[in-house]
Amino acid sequence: MGIITVATDFGRVDGYTAxxxxxxxSIAPKSExxxxxxxxTGVAKAAFALxxxxxxxxxxxxxxxxxxxxxxxxxxxxxxxxxxxxxxxxDNGVFTRVIQSNLALKSIWCEIDVSKLSFRKxxxxxxxxxxFAPTAALLSGGxxxxxxxxxxxxxxxxxxxxxxxxxDFLRGEVIDIDKFGNLITNIPACFVLGNPKASLGEYDSIPxxxxxxDIEEGFPVAYIGSLNYLEIAVNKGRADSFFGASIGxxxxxxx
Amino acid sequence: MGIITVATDFGRVDGYTAxxxxxxxSIAPKSExxxxxxxxTGVAKAAFALxxxxxxxxxxxxxxxxxxxxxxxxxxxxxxxxxxxxxxxxDNGVFTRVIQSNLALKSIWCEIDVSKLSFRKxxxxxxxxxxFAPTAALLSGGxxxxxxxxxxxxxxxxxxxxxxxxxDFLRGEVIDIDKFGNLITNIPACFVLGNPKASLGEYDSIPxxxxxxDIEEGFPVAYIGSLNYLEIAVNKGRADSFFGASIGxxxxxxx
Amino acid sequence: MGIITVATDFGRVDGYTAxxxxxxxSIAPKSExxxxxxxxTGVAKAAFALxxxxxxxxxxxxxxxxxxxxxxxxxxxxxxxxxxxxxxxxDNGVFTRVIQSNLALKSIWCEIDVSKLSFRKxxxxxxxxxxFAPTAALLSGGxxxxxxxxxxxxxxxxxxxxxxxxxDFLRGEVIDIDKFGNLITNIPACFVLGNPKASLGEYDSIPxxxxxxDIEEGFPVAYIGSLNYLEIAVNKGRADSFFGASIGxxxxxxx
Numbered sequence: 001m002g003i004i005t006v007a008t009d010f011g012r013v014d015g016y017t018a019x020x021x022x023x024x025x026s027i028a029p030k031s032e033x034x035x036x037x038x039x040x041t042g043v044a045k046a047a048f049a050l051x052x053x054x055x056x057x058x059x060x061x062x063x064x065x066x067x068x069x070x071x072x073x074x075x076x077x078x079x080x081x082x083x084x085x086x087x088x089x090x091d092n093g094v095f096t097r098v099i100q101s102n103l104a105l106k107s108i109w110c111e112i113d114v115s116k117l118s119f120r121k122x123x124x125x126x127x128x129x130x131x132f133a134p135t136a137a138l139l140s141g142g143x144x145x146x147x148x149x150x151x152x153x154x155x156x157x158x159x160x161x162x163x164x165x166x167x168d169f170l171r172g173e174v175i176d177i178d179k180f181g182n183l184i185t186n187i188p189a190c191f192v193l194g195n196p197k198a199s200l201g202e203y204d205s206i207p208x209x210x211x212x213x214d215i216e217e218g219f220p221v222a223y224i225g226s227l228n229y230l231e232i233a234v235n236k237g238r239a240d241s242f243f244g245a246s247i248g249x250x251x252x253x254x255x
Numbered sequence: 256m257g258i259i260t261v262a263t264d265f266g267r268v269d270g271y272t273a274x275x276x277x278x279x280x281s282i283a284p285k286s287e288x289x290x291x292x293x294x295x296t297g298v299a300k301a302a303f304a305l306x307x308x309x310x311x312x313x314x315x316x317x318x319x320x321x322x323x324x325x326x327x328x329x330x331x332x333x334x335x336x337x338x339x340x341x342x343x344x345x346d347n348g349v350f351t352r353v354i355q356s357n358l359a360l361k362s363i364w365c366e367i368d369v370s371k372l373s374f375r376k377x378x379x380x381x382x383x384x385x386x387f388a389p390t391a392a393l394l395s396g397g398x399x400x401x402x403x404x405x406x407x408x409x410x411x412x413x414x415x416x417x418x419x420x421x422x423d424f425l426r427g428e429v430i431d432i433d434k435f436g437n438l439i440t441n442i443p444a445c446f447v448l449g450n451p452k453a454s455l456g457e458y459d460s461i462p463x464x465x466x467x468x469d470i471e472e473g474f475p476v477a478y479i480g481s482l483n484y485l486e487i488a489v490n491k492g493r494a495d496s497f498f499g500a501s502i503g504x505x506x507x508x509x510x
Numbered sequence: 511m512g513i514i515t516v517a518t519d520f521g522r523v524d525g526y527t528a529x530x531x532x533x534x535x536s537i538a539p540k541s542e543x544x545x546x547x548x549x550x551t552g553v554a555k556a557a558f559a560l561x562x563x564x565x566x567x568x569x570x571x572x573x574x575x576x577x578x579x580x581x582x583x584x585x586x587x588x589x590x591x592x593x594x595x596x597x598x599x600x601d602n603g604v605f606t607r608v609i610q611s612n613l614a615l616k617s618i619w620c621e622i623d624v625s626k627l628s629f630r631k632x633x634x635x636x637x638x639x640x641x642f643a644p645t646a647a648l649l650s651g652g653x654x655x656x657x658x659x660x661x662x663x664x665x666x667x668x669x670x671x672x673x674x675x676x677x678d679f680l681r682g683e684v685i686d687i688d689k690f691g692n693l694i695t696n697i698p699a700c701f702v703l704g705n706p707k708a709s710l711g712e713y714d715s716i717p718x719x720x721x722x723x724d725i726e727e728g729f730p731v732a733y734i735g736s737l738n739y740l741e742i743a744v745n746k747g748r749a750d751s752f753f754g755a756s757i758g759x760x761x762x763x764x765x
């Protein structure tokens with residue numbers, strides 16, 4: 001019996017995530033629930049947050065991700081196996097980054113066949129409790145993906161922009177902003193060679209350093225973040241406010 | 256040794272709930288703590304949230320609920336057994352919905368006798384740490400309710416309004432609003448037969464559907480929610496804002 | 511294998527704390543993670559919150575505290591043993607209250623030698639994942655402090671003001687404000703004898719009672735809080751708003 005991580009957008013006050021945890025413990029009493037968050041703010045954020053933690057967990061971990069505005073519609077319910085971890089959630093793009101960062105590995109995705117769960121009547125508005133939590137519990141207990149549904153080859157992906165390389169110049173954009181206002185870009189570390197400068201908005205020579213505190217307080221800094229992508233921060237400040245930046249803001253790297 | 260769920264209104268930043276968890280693990284090292292929330296917003300919300308998750312957990316689970324503005328006053332400290340789950344918390348109505356939804360089952364409620372805990376000096380302002388957490392830990396470890404206090408027959412109940420049936424018309428009201436702005440009413444599913452319409456404020460023909468996405472985005476929809484009560488939502492919107500609705504707003508069902 | 515508590519300021523939405531939990535479970539699969547908070551608001555708050563819960567946990571517990579604005583700078587990474595509990599986090603003062611409240615006990619603090627961790631490349635901006643979580647996991651698994659680093663004698667302390675005694679008068683100040691707006695002062699219970707009054711701002715005769723509800727709703731009350739320090743609250747109100755008080759506001763006790 002293994003670990004089941006639980007990430008949702010249900011908030012902490014209504015008891016929705018709590019009901020999911022109860023279902024998990026009822027079906028798989030020996031599973032270990034690890035709380036991730038109840039505060040995801042959309043499919044893109046879910047995809048990004050999951051990418052930050054999924055591979056830190058041991059092989060065999062079941063990652064349950066429920067951000068599901070289309071609950072009860074024709075969107076599929078998914079269970080998958082990638083990089084030796086299981087994934088369970090709606091087929092709306094929450095697994096995009098896991099899928100795209102593991103294209104070289106074998107991955108399996110199944111549409112969950114709810115007739116194989118048969119624990120209770122399924123509420124059309126709460127698949128977290130009635131479909132996804134039971135599926136995660138069954139996988140944690142050793143049930144195979146094959147036994148839970150039908151293989152599909154094309155899970156839904158959201159569009160994550162790629163950086164564009166020009167001579168002596170790399171054009172990317174902000175694809176996530178964290179709680180501290182740090183700007184995470186789509187420019188991978190391996191593209192950042194030599195002693196470049198970064199540009200964002202009116203700022204065209206943001207220096208590259210190793211960490212925030214390598215620059216004076218209140219000044220912007222570019223660095224390779226903990227996900228191995230270019231990030232831009234302000235030491236002891238918020239880069240999103242400093243630059244007026246948001247998701248999609250253009251970022252350049254000059255060599 | 257079993258599961259102890261922990262729900263409070265202490266917030267996450269001060270370490271109050273953390274201290275309760277420490278006490279639990281010190282008394283009942285093999286118990287498994289499941290985090291529910293630290294963000295309950297009052298007794299009525301606690302009663303509703305608990306109702307959403309308590310029965311999803313296995314028999315024997317201890318549900319600890321601490322929303323306790325009257326801490327240290329003459330309000331009793333309660334421990335109970337209903338529907339094969341234990342409940343521990345202040346006698347201020349937080350268990351109202353559990354009690355009222357299980358009137359047909361045997362239930363036992365005891366006033367906790369603090370002299371039987373004897374773990375430490377009891378702070379008059381933090382019974383969560385000094386009374387409720389130890390009680391939950393002892394119940395989880397197999398101690399009987401009888402050994403912890405004296406039976407009482409009338410735990411405090413808060414007033415939860417009942418719907419009123421008229422010929423071809425059912426009048427209820429909003430009794431909870433969730434994080435998404437969905438309106439949960441006091442009208443049970445079993446009363447919603449045929450092909451009715453719902454009314455709320457100036458809107459007198461809200462269509463019944465199975466789920467949010469059965470209606471155009473931005474439009475209101477009535478449906479049977481995951482608790483088997485009538486709910487009203489706006490597809491990809493907030494019904495509370497759309498209708499200007501709040502707890503107590505009147506809702507009708509026309510047949 | 512024991513308990514690891516996890517407290518950070520990372521928020522719940524980005525997956526940072528989640529990545530730390532994954533690292534812990536990968537290195538120490540049998541450890542038990544207890545969530546404390548992701549919402550610490552600074553070093554002083556972290557020091558205070560930790561003081562509220564650390565000793566409630568069993569001996570051997572590892573308390574991981576990551577509030578680390580100076581990550582990647584020359585600030586040390588610390589692991590310590592005080593009062594039979596382990597502590598892991600940045601050397602910036604987060605352990606101040608634990609240290610100062612245990613001056614009579616033997617305590618050991620080590621600067622973590624990252625070359626002894628060797629799990630992965632260390633990101634200069636995420637020591638929570640790459641240094642502190644692995645260290646906590648190793649301590650939980652039985653590794654000795656000696657094996658993780660070099661003893662130091664002077665961990666960083668933040669300044670926590672002491673109360674000043676005058677004839678028939680004690681002058682202290684507000685050193686923490688909790689989620690409910692209650693004001694925690696630096697005046698210990700043992701100094702509050704007889705039948706004193708408290709003063710704060712324009713209010714010079716705040717009565718001492720046992721708990722909030724011993725005074726009329728909306729009125730201020732002084733009492734000995736659950737940490738055994740003088741606190742000032744407003745029954746069913748917020749003392750911070752009532753008094754316009756903040757950290758550092760002066761409080762007096764008159765005998």
